[in-house]
Amino acid sequence: MKTILETDQGGLKQIWANFKEQNPKTRIRDAARELSTTEAELVATGLGENVVLLHGDFRELLKEVGTLGHVMALTRNDHVVHERKGVYENVSFNNHVGLALGPDIDLRLFVGDWKFGFAVNENERQSLQFFNSAGEAAHKIYLTEKSDKAAYEALVEKYKSEDQGVSLVITPKAEKAPEPETAPDIDVAAFQKEWLELKDTHDFFTLLRKYKLTRKQALRNAPEGHAYRISPESMKAVFDNASETQVPIMVFVSNPNCIQIHTGPINKIFVMGPWLNIMDPEFNLHLRQDAIDEAWVVKKPSEAGLVTGIELIDKDGVMFNQFFGKRKPGIPELPEWTKLVDDSVTRL
Template sequence: MTQTLNGAALLQAWQDLLASGAKLRQRDAAEKLGVSEAELVAVMPGSCRLKSDWTGLLGRFHQLGEVMALTRNDAAVHEKVGQYGELKGSAEVGLTLGVIDLRIFFSHWYCAFALTEPKGEGEQHSLQFFDRHGEAVHKVFQRAGSDAVAWQALVDEFTEFDGEALQFEPVVAKAGETPDESIDVAGFQQGWKDLTDTHQFFGLTRRFEVSRRQALRFAPEGFTWRVGADALDRVLRTAAERSLPIMVFVGNRGMIQIHSGPVQRIEPMGPWINVLDPGFNLHLRQDAIAEAWVVRKPTDDGIVSSLELLDGEGGIIATLFGERKPGQPELEGWRALLDELPQELSHAA
């Protein structure tokens, strides 16, 4: 996305939009103005650019007390309330464990801002992180239970006073898929059967140069099958009725955020299906689900099953599992729930 307005003009255009009475979320307002979300945040009153010291910044998040962590993509928003655990991992890939459970891919992080906005009779404070395309990878919102002193100390320490001018890049169209006839299907299927950990799956798709959608189509017989786009609604409602704890993964280029535990209040609203629970909210556009698949992968702990939701370009909107820890077998109730979903296509290879 290319900004056609200078900072002053963009700020004026945004203020005119607000004055018109339009009630748009920050992301939607940026789209309406023809700029990236990061470009809009950069000119907003109350915005302060932060240093791109990702491990330094996130390494302090456990001091902030109770906050709300938000990760989203084009079709899903994942909100989790709690306290960050200590940052682990490396400068390339980090993670936090606990209530706020994250897998962080720092190579896609580009810039960050602390933002203070009016909200009701008070203020809303947030930390917002963006990739090179100006798209949000992660946001953190202060709450009543946050440590406001630690928050301000973090902002003061990491404020960027002399950083280079930000240069955003347009999103590049995804490369085309490998032609089906060029794929070593037998080798790929054997590699699938030889998996011992779900984290090996990404490496398997790269080794055989298959897209996610091709991987699901070319899986060994009995390891994947398509289900209806209403599968998410069925799974969430059934999990709530049976008090079945699940895991909900939502991510983008720079972050994956995970909820582990039960879900209770499932509410539709227009095209959105929502989980509205204390401590966890999920908002997902059901009309963006182009394909839904049940997927089974072998591991050292036995078969692990998931529901994968893909968009029209074959990208992952969200993935759901039964709640489990490494070393534990899959919940029988979760596997049974997936088996109850009506199948649309048993195997499309």
């Protein structure tokens, strides 16, 4: 492990300042990778100036975020950024697993490894930013022009750490294991039978663990008609058709510490370089298309019938983005969504 003091935080501060001057458009996550450091450490270079270290139980802080009113929630991983505006409502926790269940801000929170929290002021753009023990961003909350800034200042003051010079202990993340070249020897018929007998889509994770399958391996062994690969370029057609038809969709983006969900129609779609973007007033998505190693249409049984999803998987076998039609548990999926998928994707 290393600490801010051991990594010469003063030196890193100057390196970061020089880098920003020379690369003003580079995102901080990418900058951290280029500088062989972590995003949390880069943020912490501003302590005592435009950054405040937060303390305490972040669960209690999150329960009070609703007092800020209209904000922007941001959750991302290496390949996709999900930004949703709205109000944090109905925030609750069962131990270290939490929910925020509002019509706009819809989150699943896994705060057991939310190690660091900061209040950040970037050129008058104020935010609360949370990082895991490896220094990676777990979740961020940005004020908007509609936010209650007095409530924000009160919240920061309440959770401000007494020691703003504390060292930041970073635990290096374990290297990702490569995707296995061969699948375990399983009873395929039994696996497919259990797939077809699913009552809840969430039970799919249990099924993978039982048979010790990666996601790609499971999809390749799916029952007939329940999973098929599609061209990654299909995502542009999916977005365009969703925009044109106004079929409401669900967009899931996850990292190990948070899942963020948008539910509703999408409108403005455009491509910029490798990024496929949704740029609506209350919802933005930035999807790096060249990170898609495999894209699949997957059908899982539920008590309300088949649930059709699109899953994007990277070269390490990590599913980093999921799409569904708007639905609620116990209610059949929209037939318009099923048709949209059929009309939009190119099978491989």
